[in-house]
Amino acid sequence: MAETLTLATRDGTSAGTGPDPASPLAVRGLTVSYGEKPALFSVDATFPVGAMAAIVGPNGAGKSTLLKASLGLIPSVSGLVTVFGQPIAAARDRIAYVPQRASVDWDFPTTVTDVVLMGRYRKLGLFRRVTRAECALATDALGRVGMEGFASRQIGQLSGGQQQRVFLARALAQEADLYLLDEPFAGVDAATERAIIEVLKALKAEGKSVIAVHHDLSTVAEYFDHVFLVNVRAMAEGPVATTFTPEALAQTYGGRLAATHLDQLALVRG
């Protein structure tokens, strides 16, 4: 019967294949709802290995939801998620996660080093001593984000940009192959944004995969090489050069954005 149903096949959705074992994060038919309203509907996505990928879409389009549901942080109505071809539970050691800065209480009684060492929890477990090597790793991670001078600082004393760098350092300490970042540039200063993007580019150069929820359309082309456009449903996915087009953005954001802002964006004209 399959041949008899050659109806609309959406561009960019691979037909009929299972999850790609090489992909650092592949999602099939992911539906998540808050109440009776889908936040994501039947989303398919296959992020390429060794790429800097952005998840882009309007507010309330389910960008962060996609990340959280992929990690199993929130329940999904349906869907299959694989990380490097494995179910998420088997691949936790290969994932580093940077949650939204605002998701935690920065008044918590702890220090910068302590937060970074949380990234080593899967290696340390309940009792293993924090060795000199672990400490060196944490210091190195702080150095990579330009925060080496803040190691013993109370986290409540950090600025927003510094908080974000600490979260990134914790992810670096996880020594993962896939880095998932939820709005890493939200509310940070320009210096921090540059520092973060340098770190992410260095990760990519090491062959790691990076996926970030991103809201600033003007920097997508500059920062990322792969883009996933989403507005409850998957709108387009592919290399920035061919996918991040005015047409795709108009489709994702609705007409208004196309009419007013698209000309100002550094877009690759498809």
Next chain:
Amino acid sequence: MSGFLDALLLQAGYNAALVAIGAALLGFAAGTAGTFLFLRKRALVSDAVAHATLPGVGLAFLVMVALGGEGRNLGGLLIGSALSAWAGLLLVEWIARRTRLAEDAAIGAVLSVFFGFGVVLLTVIQTLDRGRQAGLEDFLLGSTAGMLFQDAVIIATGGALVVAAIWVLRRPMTLVAFDAGYATALGVDTRRVDLAMMGLVMAVTVIGLKLVGLILVVALLIIPAVTARFWTNRVEVVLWTAGILGGASGYVGAALSASAPDLPTGPIIVLIAAGLFALSLLFAPARGILAAALSHRRFQARVHRRQGLLALVRSEPIHDPLTLRILRAEGLIRPDGVATDEGRALAAKIARDERRWDVARAVHQDTSLTGRYDGLTPIEEVFTADQIADFDVRLGAPHAVGA
């Protein structure tokens, strides 16, 4: 049983009738005042207020005795309890605003410390000559047994006054409870309304002390409001429903208690309110557990059915076992996974609607319309028949299914 009926019909004596009326008024006042607290997400502040009355009761007793009075004057005790409840309330606000401690910690600290201090005072009073039969322990759990006529009058009048105050203040308080930011924009002094709200909560607590006791009066402030929330989404309706639920619990509870000597008033009133809550939690339409579970299952089935049909449209294999089960159960695919005629027809309709959506999203500039492209909302719900006909024109000739 006939005793219960008598009490319900206010035929069980003057005191019992006054108590029943007082309990109904108190329940009504507690339900409405509690609704404001609940909507402001501060339900447990009432717990701090209630426990903070105890030292006031003890101090008032000691002061009245020191002044040569009798010490058991209900009016005096209630004034004392109101003062210490107010002090407790201010302390909760001060701790939550001025220190890094969150409001829940402030509430817990104030309620336990005030209560502990109150217990210390009670043990002091017990050592006094006149304290031995003070009966202040009644304020813990409430007691209508041996209540004086004037006590019943105080409760009934107090209840009526609080209800009247709520009636007068209902508009600003509803505004603030619903959306404090909007109320401020309208020029309402949020802080004063909040204080008035707390004043009412305190008044309810104080009046309820003798009747239901300081531990259980919290229940009257919380349970009816939460119960009412299950039945409606409209603030005013929640408010008056909570009042009626609270009033009914108070009235029936007081009547039951008057008819049976071993049924203490406070717990009975609370258990009736809790029973109404349990029924609402389970069976309320839309927000009740059963309704929510059913609609979640329906929603899940809708999602899987739709996803399955979309997979048929795109000729993709279906892996999800739940999707397969639902499609099979509805006769849309055969047991071997091949689509039936009905399944193909539905898939064709979905394919057409998807293409219509593509056109609609390209044509319409309005994100609030295209934002409803969520996979489940039927296109007919968003666009008129004329608009859809227009999309079909732009689509060109219908594609033949199976061609």
Next chain:
Amino acid sequence: MSMGADFVQFSLTPILIGILAAIACALPGNFLILRRQALIGDAISHVVLPGIVVAFLVTGTIAAIPMLLGAGAAALVAVALIEAIKRLGGIEPGAAMGVVFTALFAGGVLLLEQSDTSRVHLDVEHALMGNLETLIWFQAEGWGSLADPAALADLPPELLRIAVVALAIAVLTVVFWRPLKLSTFDEGFARAIGLPVSVIGLGLVIAAAVAAVAAFDAVGSIIVIAMFICPPATARLMTNSLAAQVWGSVGFATLSAILGYVLAGYGPLWLGFDSAVSAAGMIAAVSGLILGLACLFGPHRGRVGVAAGG
């Protein structure tokens, strides 16, 4: 010598029990406060009463073990009901707690009034205020009794029970320190690295319930709530390190227990009255006084990290 003998006989065990109960509650209290769940201790301590009443009605005795089991079961039922109302009914946590603990408490009082418990020592006031003063060591004749097996066998059983519970909770706090800290600070990250966050949260609440039940047995429920909240809250205002906060809470709990007991026992005598006041109430009041001082003068009383932007 006689003073010391009196002290060992009448004050040593109540003070020890008070200290251990305060520590057992303060330890989980640290994490409950940081998780904005401080009032779960309030809820648990209210439902202990229905738990022991039901245990009495089922077993017909007021032996300690069935009472403790009943109270523990009631605490678990309450926690399950609160979770169910929160999740299934979509009600905010504070209101859900308020509904559950008041309803269960009312049920407990009603059962108590309906059942014939007049011949046993089981009443609401005892449940609220405890009887710390009565937990004395009859056989003790002085400090030497600490080495006397016969006298030691006469120690109040409450002491052994609360000691075991306090030790168990201390051990659990040390063992699960890292996951507790991690999941309290950043639940999303904890889930992402595969920590069983819900199990950790439930374990914490169960530990709090066990502490509440064991402490309640000796000192009543008011001081239980006070010890869950006041010493950790005080320590929170004194330091920015979690380890220091937890140690500090143990210190403040101990201080409150000792000062409160001494003030309750000897304070009225100093003031010329002839009888003591409630020790449990005084311990709660003292812990509140210490918290009040910390609110006014604590070096880290202010909030930080809230308005951190750009």
